[in-house]
Amino acid sequence: MGIVSREDWSLHRKGQQAQARHEAKVKEAIRDNLRNVIANDGLILSDGKQVIRIPVHSLDEPHFHFNRGKQKHVGQGKAKTGQVIGRSGDGNSAEGPGDAPGEHVVESEITIDEIEEILFASLELPNLRPKPKTAMQVEGEDWTDVRRRGIQSNLDRKRTFMEAMKRSQRQGALLRITEDDLRFRTYEEVVRPQTGAVIFAMMDVSASMGEFEKYVARTFFFWMERFLSKHYPHVEIRYLVHHTEAAEVTKSDFYRLRESGGTKCSSVYELALQLMEREYPTDAWNVYPMHVSDGDNNGSDNEEVVRIVEKLCESVSLLGYLEVQPNRRASTLSKQLEEVDSPYFRSYRVASRAGILEALLHFFKQGTEGKEAGGR
Amino acid sequence: MRPDDYARFEKTASWMEEKAREWGLSPFPMRYEICPADVVYSIAGFGMPTRFTHWSFGKHYYRQKLDFDYGLSRIYELVVNNNPCYAFFLDSNTILQNEMIVGHVLGHSDFFRNNGRFMQTNRNMVETMAATAERFRGYEERYGIDRVERIVDSALAVAEHVDPSLEMVGIRSGDGDGEGAKPRPSESPRDLLLFLQNHSAHLQDWERDIVASIREEMLYFWPQMETKIMNEGWATYWHTKFMQEMDLTGEDAIEFAKLTANVSQRNRFHLNPYNVGLAIWNDIRNRYGEDEMFIARESDSDTSFLRNYLTQEIVDECDLYLYEKRDNEWVVVEKDVKVIRDVLVRQRVHAGFPTFDVSLRDDDGRAVLTLTHAYEGTELDEGYVRKTLPHVHRLWGGQVSVITVVEGQLVEYVYDGSSTTLVHAS
Numbered sequence: 001m002g003i004v005s006r007e008d009w010s011l012h013r014k015g016q017q018a019q020a021r022h023e024a025k026v027k028e029a030i031r032d033n034l035r036n037v038i039a040n041d042g043l044i045l046s047d048g049k050q051v052i053r054i055p056v057h058s059l060d061e062p063h064f065h066f067n068r069g070k071q072k073h074v075g076q077g078k079a080k081t082g083q084v085i086g087r088s089g090d091g092n093s094a095e096g097p098g099d100a101p102g103e104h105v106v107e108s109e110i111t112i113d114e115i116e117e118i119l120f121a122s123l124e125l126p127n128l129r130p131k132p133k134t135a136m137q138v139e140g141e142d143w144t145d146v147r148r149r150g151i152q153s154n155l156d157r158k159r160t161f162m163e164a165m166k167r168s169q170r171q172g173a174l175l176r177i178t179e180d181d182l183r184f185r186t187y188e189e190v191v192r193p194q195t196g197a198v199i200f201a202m203m204d205v206s207a208s209m210g211e212f213e214k215y216v217a218r219t220f221f222f223w224m225e226r227f228l229s230k231h232y233p234h235v236e237i238r239y240l241v242h243h244t245e246a247a248e249v250t251k252s253d254f255y256r257l258r259e260s261g262g263t264k265c266s267s268v269y270e271l272a273l274q275l276m277e278r279e280y281p282t283d284a285w286n287v288y289p290m291h292v293s294d295g296d297n298n299g300s301d302n303e304e305v306v307r308i309v310e311k312l313c314e315s316v317s318l319l320g321y322l323e324v325q326p327n328r329r330a331s332t333l334s335k336q337l338e339e340v341d342s343p344y345f346r347s348y349r350v351a352s353r354a355g356i357l358e359a360l361l362h363f364f365k366q367g368t369e370g371k372e373a374g375g376r
Numbered sequence: 377m378r379p380d381d382y383a384r385f386e387k388t389a390s391w392m393e394e395k396a397r398e399w400g401l402s403p404f405p406m407r408y409e410i411c412p413a414d415v416v417y418s419i420a421g422f423g424m425p426t427r428f429t430h431w432s433f434g435k436h437y438y439r440q441k442l443d444f445d446y447g448l449s450r451i452y453e454l455v456v457n458n459n460p461c462y463a464f465f466l467d468s469n470t471i472l473q474n475e476m477i478v479g480h481v482l483g484h485s486d487f488f489r490n491n492g493r494f495m496q497t498n499r500n501m502v503e504t505m506a507a508t509a510e511r512f513r514g515y516e517e518r519y520g521i522d523r524v525e526r527i528v529d530s531a532l533a534v535a536e537h538v539d540p541s542l543e544m545v546g547i548r549s550g551d552g553d554g555e556g557a558k559p560r561p562s563e564s565p566r567d568l569l570l571f572l573q574n575h576s577a578h579l580q581d582w583e584r585d586i587v588a589s590i591r592e593e594m595l596y597f598w599p600q601m602e603t604k605i606m607n608e609g610w611a612t613y614w615h616t617k618f619m620q621e622m623d624l625t626g627e628d629a630i631e632f633a634k635l636t637a638n639v640s641q642r643n644r645f646h647l648n649p650y651n652v653g654l655a656i657w658n659d660i661r662n663r664y665g666e667d668e669m670f671i672a673r674e675s676d677s678d679t680s681f682l683r684n685y686l687t688q689e690i691v692d693e694c695d696l697y698l699y700e701k702r703d704n705e706w707v708v709v710e711k712d713v714k715v716i717r718d719v720l721v722r723q724r725v726h727a728g729f730p731t732f733d734v735s736l737r738d739d740d741g742r743a744v745l746t747l748t749h750a751y752e753g754t755e756l757d758e759g760y761v762r763k764t765l766p767h768v769h770r771l772w773g774g775q776v777s778v779i780t781v782v783e784g785q786l787v788e789y790v791y792d793g794s795s796t797t798l799v800h801a802s
Contacts, residue, residue, distance in 0.1 A: 001390040002406025002460075004382070006467070009411050015418025015441070018434025025431055061432050062533050062763035064730050064778075067755045072700045072709070072719050076642035076651070079708045085644045085699055086706040 010169050025059055030110060031118055035357040037110075038119060044219050048112040048226070116226060119357075123364040125231050126318050126346075150184025159183040196234035197317070198280050199225060200272045200289040203254065206243040206263045208296045213324040214255055217292040219356050220322060224290065227364060232286065238275060242268035244298075248275070265297045265333065266304035273312055286317040290363075295323045295331025302336040313342035320363050321347035377410070381471040385410075388475045392618050396482050400670060401614065403485030404461035404499075408478070416464050417441045420454055423597065425462070426506035428513075428589075430528055453611075455481040457488040457600065459499040472624075472631050479618035483611030486673075491607075493599035493677050501596050508589045515582045527583045530767035531590040536729040537568035538591050540598045565733040568747065568768070569594070575736075578773020587771065601727040602677045609653015610673060612639065613661075616654070642695060645706075647720075652694050656685050679724045686720070688713040722752075730756055732778070744790075745772045749780035756780050758789075765791040 030037055037043075069088070079085055146159055163181040168174060201221050203209070221237070229235045239254035240246055246267040249257065272289045280287050289312060297305070312319050319342075323334050330349060337347055348362045349355075377385065389408060396403060419425045421437025454464040463481040465474045488494050498504055516524045542564050563570055569591035573584055600607065616636070624632055640651040660669050672681060690696075691713045698710035698719055710716060725731075732747035745768065749756060761778050768776045769791050777790040788799045 001386075001393050002408055004386050004389065004408045004410065006382075006410045009415045012415050012418065014429060015414060015421055015434065015437035018418075018421070018429050018431055019438045020434070021429075022431040022434040022438065059431075059435070060763065062760055062767065063536065064534070064732070064764050065757040065760045066728075066730055067757045069701045070755050071723075072698045073645065073706075074647045074716060074720055074723075075644045075697055075699055075708075076646075076648060076695050077644045077697075078695055079644070079697060081697075081708050081711060083708045084705045085708060088701060088704040088706070 008169070010166075022059070026110075027114075027118065029059060030115070034115075034118060035354045037115055038223060038360075039215075039219050039353040039356050043112065043115075044215075044222055048222065051109050051111050112226075116230075119223065119360070120227055120230060123227055123360060124366045125228075125364065126344075126366060145186045146183050147186050148180075148182065148184070150186060154184045154186065156183045156185045195232070195284050195286055196236065197228045197232040197286040197288060199228065199235070199237040200240055200275065200287070201237055201254065202240045202242070202246075202268045202272060202289060202291040204243070204263055204265065204268075204291075204293040204296070205241045205257045205259050206296065207258065207260045208263075208294050209258070209324075212326065213292070213294055216324045216350060216353065216356060217322075218255055219353070220292065220359060221290070223356075223360055224288075224363075227360075228288065240268050240271050240275075242271070246271040262298055263293075263296050264301045265291070265293060266301050266308055269305060269308040269312065273308055276312070276315065282315040287315065288318050288320070289316055290320040290322065292322045292324060293333070295325060295333050297331070297333045299332060302333055305333065306336055306339055309337065309340050309345060310342065313340065313344040316344055318363065319345045321345075322359055322363075323347065323349040325349050326351055377467055377469065377471050377474060382410075384471055385474060385478075388622075389478045392475075392478050392482055395618060395621065396486070396614070399614075399617070400666075401482065401486040402489060403482050404459045404489050406482070406485060407460045407462045408465060409462060410465045410467050410474075413444055413466055413468055414441065416454055416466050417444060419464055424456060424502070424505050425464075426502050426509060427593070428505070428509040428528075430525070430532070432532065453477050453480050453484070455484045456502060457484075457494065457497060457499070457596075458502045459489075461485040461488065462502065470631065472628050473635060475622075476615050476619055476632065476635060479615030480611045482618075483614035484607060486614075487603070487607050487610050490674055491599070491603060491677075492675055493602055497596050497599060498592075505593065508593070511585065511589075515586070519582065524586070526770065527586045528590070530770040531569070531587045533764050533767035534568055534771070535590050535594045536727065537566070537732060538570065538594050538598070539564035539567035540595055540602075542567060542570070565735065566731055567591075568732065568734050571734045572771045576772050579771065583771075598727065599677075602679075602724070603681075605647075605649040605653045605656075605678045606673070606676060606681045607653070608649040609655075609657045612650045612654040613657040613669075645699075647696065652690070652696070655690050655694050656681065659687065659690055660685055679721050682717055682720050682724075686713060686717050691716055730754075739775065742774060744775045744777060747776070747778045749778060751781040755782055758782070761789050762791075762796045765789060765796055769793055 075085065077085070146156055160177060160181050160183045163183060164175060164177045167178075167181060168176065199221070201217075203214075203217055225235060225237055237251075239249050239251055241249050241254060241257055242263070242265065243259040244262050244264040244267065248271070268291065269289075276282070276285075276287050276289075309319060309321075321334070321337055323331060325331070334347060334349065337345075346363055348359045350359050385408075389406070393403070393406065417440045418437050420440055421435075422429075422433045427433070456462040461481070461484075463477070463485075465477060469477070488497075512524060512528075542562065563574065569587055572579070573588050573591065576584070579587065619632055640648065640654070642648055642651065657669060660672060672685070676684065691711065696711070696716055697708045698716055699706050699708045701707075731750045733750060735746050735748065737744045737746050747768070756778075761780070765776055765778060775790065775792050777788050779786065779788045781787070785800060790797050790799060
């Protein structure tokens with residue numbers, strides 16, 4: 001009769017290895033597509049709660065196919081002639097018979113954590129301002145490594161057990177934990193800014209700011225807040241809107257409000273200045289005012305804006321001016337802002353959703369060069 | 377399986393093999409491998425335990441593994457057409473499940489060995505694929521994983537465009553003498569891979585070897601695609617007979633009934649080959665006797681099997697229907713055997729893939745590789761024509777095109793290395 005065998009398959013990793021390669025390619029596809037991924041509606045509008053599905057074309061396995069929508073197919077079940085058994089797109093690829101082009105596109109599910117991992121790898125916190133030592137430093141612990149020696153309380157039980165399993169499998173022995181199997185976690189002490197950070201989200205809500213401009217703002221602030229949260233133990237965000245006057249509002253009003261009439265940007269910078277002086281002493285806070293505007297401003301106000309911006313720059317960590325301009329023309333305001341001579345001021349112009357990534361990369365990088373740049 | 381189940385497994389396997397011979401089956405010598413789920417799913421993802429590695433196999437492995445982890449599905453059987461014939465069993469299956477699978481794989485093994493379509497297949501494919509994988513690994517070391525992967529991606533994209541009717545190359549003698557040393561069989565306009573292998577001036581020897589190896593593997597898998605309904609039905613017929621012979625009692629009988637119900641489950645969008653295949657084999661036995669079954673098992677493939685034996689009674693018994701898309705809905709349109717049979721047979725031509733005639737056209741001194749779709753009333757998926765052409769281009773190294781019919785118009789998609797243009801052919 002045939003031979004029955006139960007080999008030791010513990011070293012068989014083919015499936016996992018091929019899958020790891022597949023996963024790496026998915027990540028690569030996300031990286032290539034990052035400017036669209038970070039501006040995904042579902043993700044931004046759900047405040048990052050939603051797992052998003054993005055089409056990853058490179059992971060499709062193309063073949064010459066018939067157009068399934070124009071073919072007859074065979075199925076089974078108690079159904080009468082004329083009965084509808086499904087709708088196009090039902091149950092997607094798993095069950096449905098597939099459809100016209102596009103339906104076979106591989107949709108890869110990614111979580112916000114995965115996007116962050118890729119996005120934040122290319123962002124940096126611009127120069128930190130020196131803070132008084134007491135407020136600045138905290139001794140944190142980063143569990144960074146696993147070693148064979150350590151103190152009992154740092155014993156990594158899971159890894160120790162795995163080692164014991166692997167060794168006893170190799171030796172064909174009964175499971176027993178020996179000294180060699182012990183694994184300890186070790187940590188490094190790290191210095192982090194203990195101070196908090198505050199974002200002053202400032203936006204023009206005059207009539208000229210449409211849905212698109214607000215979406216760009218929303219997306220930008222979403223990632224900015226998450227990025228700063230990676231670096232500061234405490235991050236606050238305050239929402240300031242303006243037309244000819246400025247006011248603090250709630251987050252939902254911030255993206256909803258729309259006022260008719262003119263625009264005076266200096267009003268919101270003034271409000272930011274007051275807020276900072278009143279509530280965010282800069283020996284304890286890193287202040288990040290960020291203004292989103294379409295550049296429409298009352299011409300006589302521009303100089304005042306520059307004056308307050310320069311004043312803010314004496315204390316803030318970074319002051320950003322993000323101009324949303326679908327027609328790609330630099331506004332008078334943005335030209336005026338070029339006069340600001342401070343490493344703490346940066347400005348950028350975006351013309352489309354795809355430009356949000358470049359904007360993030362521009363504001364959050366080390367170094368002080370290139371405070372003005374045109375955008376996509 | 378519990379530790380004390382292994383003895384029972386061996387006993388049952390041995391009894392079934394004996395019974396099989398008694399009933400006229402002649403399977404290959406068997407190798408039963410009992411292994412963890414991960415391994416079974418990995419083999420299923422690759423299609424073969426020894427095959428070269430590719431990310432798409434990892435993707436399939438992972439999907440099946442997820443379904444398994446969530447309890448959505450179980451691969452019931454995994455069997456390799458090879459002498460000896462390898463069958464893989466989940467160690468987490470119950471003993472009764474695995475006993476049933478022994479019966480099932482004996483049916484497959486007999487079918488592989490005796491069905492006419494399989495006569496030319498390489499019965500030493502486990503070793504051949506291992507050698508291929510070894511060569512591919514060598515290429516990866518020499519030329520880098522990305523370059524190798526690009527060629528594999530492209531060759532897999534057009535792997536169905538082979539001509540199985542060509543006289544097979546046969547079993548590779550020894551382990552070959554390295555790259556590109558395969559004998560060249562006579563050509564067929566239908567065999568794109570062979571054409572590229574022989575005429576693409578752009579391919580280097582190692583790349584040519586990748587194309588040739590993928591073609592060889594496709595030709596090995598081809599008969600399984602052509603006999604899916606027959607083969608699954610045949611295996612199900614025999615495992616049922618084995619299990620009935622075992623005189624199951626109590627819990628075992630109940631479990632077997634559940635398993636049978638599982639295997640024959642219907643899907644509103646797909647034909648279940650276990651269910652329909654078994655119904656046809658049962659009908660043949662009832663109407664013509666077991667001898668006729670053995671004749672059909674030797675000489676038919678799915679197309680002739682369906683043409684010869686699918687009846688209105690079986691269509692009704694299995695609740696088969698045709699459906700099609702109307703606006704945005706899938707609607708049942710037909711339950712008549714004649715129409716269903718025609719559609720089934722037509723869809724099995726070339727295993728359900730479109731066929732093309734390969735030719736060269738001179739375009740200002742450049743040789744354009746042209747694939748002319750053998751249009752028989754069903755249009756191609758345009759999105760996929762556009763996505764697949766670049767792969768043909770990568771293997772050919774110059775301009776490529778597909779000529780087909782869209783809404784009654786003869787059209788040509790031309791890909792020049794950067795974009796696809798659609799021209800209305802005259």
